[in-house]
Amino acid sequence: MDITLKFTAQIKDVVGKASDTVTVSNGTNLQELLTNLGMTYGDRFKTILFDEQGAYRHSNLIVIDQSQVNYDDDVTLADGMEITLMSPISGG
Numbered sequence: 001m002d003i004t005l006k007f008t009a010q011i012k013d014v015v016g017k018a019s020d021t022v023t024v025s026n027g028t029n030l031q032e033l034l035t036n037l038g039m040t041y042g043d044r045f046k047t048i049l050f051d052e053q054g055a056y057r058h059s060n061l062i063v064i065d066q067s068q069v070n071y072d073d074d075v076t077l078a079d080g081m082e083i084t085l086m087s088p089i090s091g092g
Contacts, residue, residue, distance in 0.1 A: 001026060001079035003033070008086045011060075014044045030062070030075040033083075048087050061086040 005020045012018055022040070024033060034056070038046035050056055056071040063084040069075055 001028075001077065003077055004080075004082040005037075006082065006084040008084065009089050011045065011048055011085050011087045014048060015041050024077055028077050030064075030069070030073065030077065030083075031056075031071065033077060034062075034071070049085075059088045 001024050003022050003024055005022060007015050007018055007020075022033075022037070024036075034049055038049070048057070049060055058071065061084075062069050062071060063086070064075065065082055
């Protein structure tokens with residue numbers, strides 16, 4: 001199954017592009033995808049999404065097909081889904 005990923009803010013900077021497409025197996029859930037993306041995009045990406053103990057940083061937002069979801073939601077991925085990952089933006 002092909003999943004479209006969109007990145008914003010510092011996630012986009014770390015990944016080096018605004019979007020990507022990944023292929024996942026049937027039955028893959030959201031948590032598995034995000035964990036595996038750490039291997040794809042490296043340690044800097046992983047530290048944006050997860051703390052030192054491996055817990056998801058809930059300050060990041062996840063949007064699937066225009067609806068915000070939580071990391072802990074039971075979401076099984078489907079072919080053609082679009083997932084946007086948004087890290088917090090700071091400034092003043």
